[in-house]
Amino acid sequence: MKAMVLQRPGTALVMETRPDPEPGPGQILVRVLACAVCRTDLHVVDGDLPGPKLPVVPGHEVVGVVEALGAGVDPSLAGRRVGVPWLGHACGTCRYCGMRAENLCDFPEFTGYTRDGGFATHMLADAGFAFPLADDLDPVATAPLMCAGLIGWRSLKMAGEADRIGLYGFGAAAHIIAQVCRWQGREVFAFTSPGDSAAQAHARALGAVWAGGSDQTPPAELDAAILFAPVGHLVPKALAAVRKGGIVVCGGIHMSDIPSFPYSLLWGERRLVSVANLTRADGHEFLELAPRAGVKTSTTIYPLADANRALDDLRHGRFQGAAVLVP
Numbered sequence: 001m002k003a004m005v006l007q008r009p010g011t012a013l014v015m016e017t018r019p020d021p022e023p024g025p026g027q028i029l030v031r032v033l034a035c036a037v038c039r040t041d042l043h044v045v046d047g048d049l050p051g052p053k054l055p056v057v058p059g060h061e062v063v064g065v066v067e068a069l070g071a072g073v074d075p076s077l078a079g080r081r082v083g084v085p086w087l088g089h090a091c092g093t094c095r096y097c098g099m100r101a102e103n104l105c106d107f108p109e110f111t112g113y114t115r116d117g118g119f120a121t122h123m124l125a126d127a128g129f130a131f132p133l134a135d136d137l138d139p140v141a142t143a144p145l146m147c148a149g150l151i152g153w154r155s156l157k158m159a160g161e162a163d164r165i166g167l168y169g170f171g172a173a174a175h176i177i178a179q180v181c182r183w184q185g186r187e188v189f190a191f192t193s194p195g196d197s198a199a200q201a202h203a204r205a206l207g208a209v210w211a212g213g214s215d216q217t218p219p220a221e222l223d224a225a226i227l228f229a230p231v232g233h234l235v236p237k238a239l240a241a242v243r244k245g246g247i248v249v250c251g252g253i254h255m256s257d258i259p260s261f262p263y264s265l266l267w268g269e270r271r272l273v274s275v276a277n278l279t280r281a282d283g284h285e286f287l288e289l290a291p292r293a294g295v296k297t298s299t300t301i302y303p304l305a306d307a308n309r310a311l312d313d314l315r316h317g318r319f320q321g322a323a324v325l326v327p
Helices: 039-046 139-146 148-158 172-184 197-205 234-241 280-292 304-315
Strands: 002-005 014-017 027-037 061-069 081-084 087-089 122-126 131-133 164-168 187-192 210-213 222-227 242-250 271-274 299-303 322-326
Touching (some): 002 304, 027 304, 139 280, 139 299, 148 172, 148 242, 172 280, 197 210, 222 234, 299 304
Parallel strands (some): 242 271, 299 322
Antiparallel strands (some): 027 322, 061 081
């Protein structure tokens, strides 16, 4: 197998040739068809997230085919197409798992962070944490749903019944969840980096009623806002944009420090919450909903060997939607 490997945070990925891994009990060997590139991969590569397994193969938005089964795995999975998300394993015994909040598990494993992921031709996954997919799904178009779509869906659920919703950072997650909002009859207000006319045009093309820079005030008071941009200084701006009783959802796994802000921005029963990972129930729910909502992903394809270029293009906003690696 071939894999793009991170030896040390802050360095470029290196292509390695390795023996194909063998699945252990409860595991499957997946031949990767496509793996989208997520901002969380950037956080792993850049060293923003502590304690990665090193060396590690990044990538957690995977679509592939099951080529081998470990002991105890349902034989019907052989040859099936599956999706592999960020949450790769939960202990099943801690208080959070017992509360059906496996996304908060005390002893989790994460694909492409604490276990090897999908920037490779093959990878291992826990069978119980992989999502069976239809064989006729386009793997490139489907790969971004495995994290950008899933975390966007969980963030949108936490935003409640908001009619007017602001999306701060119009990248992979926002371009997916904006389509869901439109299907649900919500109004989307898109906030991009100041002056990013391409992202603003993309947002409007996907149904946003307004698109502007994150330094601008929206033309209407928002019921809720979701922050996909990992930029702490946007939190006070989002709080200022939502109405009394509104909610601001921080949808990323990492964010720069939030600056101090006056209590008046939070007063009025505004709420500030974060989203942590996802549950398998979220995944099944969203993957059933996405085709009904007519979700279409915007993708830019890169060969596996160009993973470093894809990461750098994501870092500098050189494409709209999602980058996808194809072995």
